[in-house]
Amino acid sequence: MTTTVDARPAEARRRALLRTARDVAEDLAADAIARDQAGKPPVDETARLREAGLPAALTPPGPDRGTDWRTGCAVIRETAAADSSVGELLARHYAHTWSGRFYAGQDRAAALEEESTDGQWLWTGSIRPHRPWADVPGGPDAPGATAPATLRPRGSGYVLDGRRFLDTAVATADQIVLDAVCTTTREVLVVRVPATAPGVTAEPAHDRLGQRVAGAGRLVLDRVAVTAGQVLGVRPADEESTAPFTALAEPALRLALCQVALGTAEGALAEARDLSRGTRAGRDQDLFLTYGELATAAQTAAVVVDRATEVMARALGAGPALGADEPAAVAALVATAETVTAEAALRVAARVLEIADAPGLDRFWRNARVLTAHRPAAHRLRSIGEHYLNGS
Template sequence: MTTAPTAPTAPVTTDTDWIAVARTVAARLAEDAAERDKANQPPFAEVRLLREAGLLTLLVPKERGGGGADWRTAYGVIREIAAGDGSIGQLIGYHYLLSWNVRFFGTAEKTAELERAAVEGQWVWGGAFNPRDPDVTLTPDGTGDGFLLSGRKSFATGARTADRIVAGAVRTDTGEPVVVLVDPVHAGVERPDDWDHFGQRLSASGSITFRDVPVAAADILGVLSEQEGALDPFATLVTPAIQAIFVHFYLGIAEGALAAARDYTRTVTRPWLLSGVESATQDPYVLATYGELAVSARAVRALADQAADAVQRGLERGHALTAGERGEIAVTVAVAKAASTRAALDITARVLEVTGARATASDLGFDRFWRNARTHTLHDPVAYKLREVGDHFLNGTHPPFTLYT
């Protein structure tokens, strides 16, 4: 991305305006998405585009200088951005969730402090949780009020471009799993550019290593225990909230693939010689395939909206949220997650059926949509989401809280 990003020309006052801003940013990202995917460079320019569009502080209340939007709007923004570039859809989605970790685990005072600082600094938030890696440790430094953070996480989305990193760690003195906030400019934070996977190539999702990084006691945001009853139901919404992010950027990738394929079919694809029509847009098989894919995308959009509504209602309940209500939210999100995974993989593969052989040219980059969807949908097995939905339908059970459910 070589041209300078452009900020919105008028103040954003409604949720609809924010979606329009996101759509404009997505169109800019789509212009050279294939080229940037090939270049596989850290997305600093893309982050600048998000920052100058005002999207980074979307969820911060207006009285603290932010956009004052709710999570329904944030999910819509994620979906729009992902339609232009799936990697950046992931990046901004994780950013929103990680910036909210202080609300899930911290105090009201700490939340106010960090949100004002985030607006002032226009922070991008990155994360280093990945519970399947060996734990990062937080050890008292002997001064009585400080700690040292050490260890490595193999996946840290957004860390390469982040201004602040939220990390999971285990206190060596108490054994508690905690959430800590880290300023990555410290020399002990190593963020190598080692994300080299075939999809989501610009999501800045490589490894991160902490080597005796100082952490103040005030920067321990809270406890993050997966033991039953250790957290109140509100804090455990952290998982349905991020799973719903996945739903929306999977859907965005699928919708982006459909839109790109439609433009190509309208302008380039030739009708098959046996079709008896003059334009590919009149071929009955092309029409039927587009119809099938469009139905799939619209069905998932309805489920994605249900998931967004469910998460928003849970967040609005705050600490009054019950375990049963949280469980119903998790099931609603699991339904959407399973449907969006299947639809995204199907749509991104099958658009090539309606664009033709010439659409496989590498400079067009149609393959990136499937590569992006395939890469991130492996985050956690969709079969387990189906099991959760089936167990709820048959037995009325709710998924237990983990960092995946």
């Protein structure tokens, strides 16, 4: 006798979550321009997300909780179309909630995810990729810089010191995921720090070009006590020594941010379309051509992003059984999605300023610029080319 699992409850939860995301997006769109102009930390936005239950829902899937990767990305994209800043806040939250699985192992991750769901925790963080922070223009204090924090052993735990720039929720998050260098072993450890821990100070950034409501800013860590239980695991020293499933951590975050860039392009195009409809310009053949070109660019990017999302979802579902060669293929697809989406987002956001004259449309271009500025296309294309030629 074959036992089948009733998928209806999970499907019902998925549909309910997507409805909630649409409701939240409509609410955010109503005052998106005013909030962008104010540029305040996302205190009100975080409250709206918690009221809707999104921080609890956007955690890795488990028994009667969490969200699968495909649905999580759909929620992020829907939100980003209405408010790119809040979309990025959710994207980084969702990606960082997977940190337990990437670094700590299934048992510890399950307990952490359950606690996060029960507490409606909002996550943020910054884990350095395998490159030195000194390569970042502007040095360690620049946005995007990742100067190493340090962990000094004390008793059964550590003392954490350092500074780190966070792109989202620096003053509104509940949990912060960071990497730091142990002063005795020189290992790079990934740790989880409660935002309210003594010694943690947030310095929100002001007057950003774009993503003004994402809550970016600098985190100052001054003799913060870290217990052994807050250490999720070791970040390997290089890509060659990284376990296949752990290697998904960085591309998963980048793919979540692709959803934000794509949502930004779709939101800009939809808002411009609504402004053009019903006007004399709405019968202009040249305008039809322009909208056709922009819609094609956005839809092409969506196809590439959806393919990468599907492949990432399968890789995440494999867990520790993921094959050794699979992360490179996933990363190459993510890099392709980033390249196509960045180009589409910038193109759409710039052109809508020419075809629809209305206050607030400039926010899409500013947001797209900030979202795509940290990873030059040439770096991605070289990585894609190297994988295509050598499989590396």
